[in-house]
Amino acid sequence: DIQMTQSPYSVSASVGDRVTITCRASQDISSWLLWYQQKPGKAPKLLISSASSLQSGVPSRFSGSGSGTDFTLAINSLQPEDFATYYCQQAKSFPLTFGGGTKVEIK
Amino acid sequence: QVQVQESGPGLVRPSETQSLTCTVSGGSIGGSDDYWGWIRQPPGKGLEWIAIINYSGTTYYNPSLMSRVTISVDTSENQFSLKVNSVTAADTAVYYCARWRSSLGCFDPWGQGTLVTVSS
Numbered sequence: 001d002i003q004m005t006q007s008p009y010s011v012s013a014s015v016g017d018r019v020t021i022t023c024r025a026s027q028d029i030s031s032w033l034l035w036y037q038q039k040p041g042k043a044p045k046l047l048i049s050s051a052s053s054l055q056s057g058v059p060s061r062f063s064g065s066g067s068g069t070d071f072t073l074a075i076n077s078l079q080p081e082d083f084a085t086y087y088c089q090q091a092k093s094f095p096l097t098f099g100g101g102t103k104v105e106i107k
Numbered sequence: 108q109v110q111v112q113e114s115g116p117g118l119v120r121p122s123e124t125q126s127l128t129c130t131v132s133g134g135s136i137g138g139s140d141d142y143w144g145w146i147r148q149p150p151g152k153g154l155e156w157i158a159i160i161n162y163s164g165t166t167y168y169n170p171s172l173m174s175r176v177t178i179s180v181d182t183s184e185n186q187f188s189l190k191v192n193s194v195t196a197a198d199t200a201v202y203y204c205a206r207w208r209s210s211l212g213c214f215d216p217w218g219q220g221t222l223v224t225v226s227s
Contacts, residue, residue, distance in 0.1 A: 043203055043217035043218060043220050044214070046213050046216075049211040049213050050211060087153065091211070091213065094167050094169075095168075095170060096156040096159075096169075098156070099153075
């Protein structure tokens, strides 16, 4: 199985800050990397596919980068609605696996 | 656009079989490259993929659950289902159904989720 490791586990930030979240795969997954946002009591929402392709309707302050084993989700100018938990997921091979999540909290 | 919605009992007794159904609306469950799947999230924890299925019945399972799980599809009802056998407290979780887009490998959209509690 491909293990997905996210860091940090949580981050405290203020509105307007830039936040970066890292996701590392245990083996090469090329660009088969997705990012999701989950707010409390809600289902995850797809933000980014193919490591860097922003989904329609997702604000441009979100961006994804990376390939192979190391990936980054960046949020520029953090907004109040961005406080949530973020998950990465690999789709290179079965079983599909998720990272453990990164909680972005208000400082 | 496509929407999915979970349904099923919220309480299951230990050792029994848990059954959930996902109804697809706004589109057909068949005739495309899409798969349909289940993901679960224990309270306060992360996401775990369970299984996916396409309209013709091709399935992929998480090996960690494969021995106790069955996913099926009913194209006439535009629904797919999940059964989990011999449940224990460790199966207590919010269960989400979702479309899996094989071209991107992503789950989108997701249902709102349904909490299944295993307790006597």
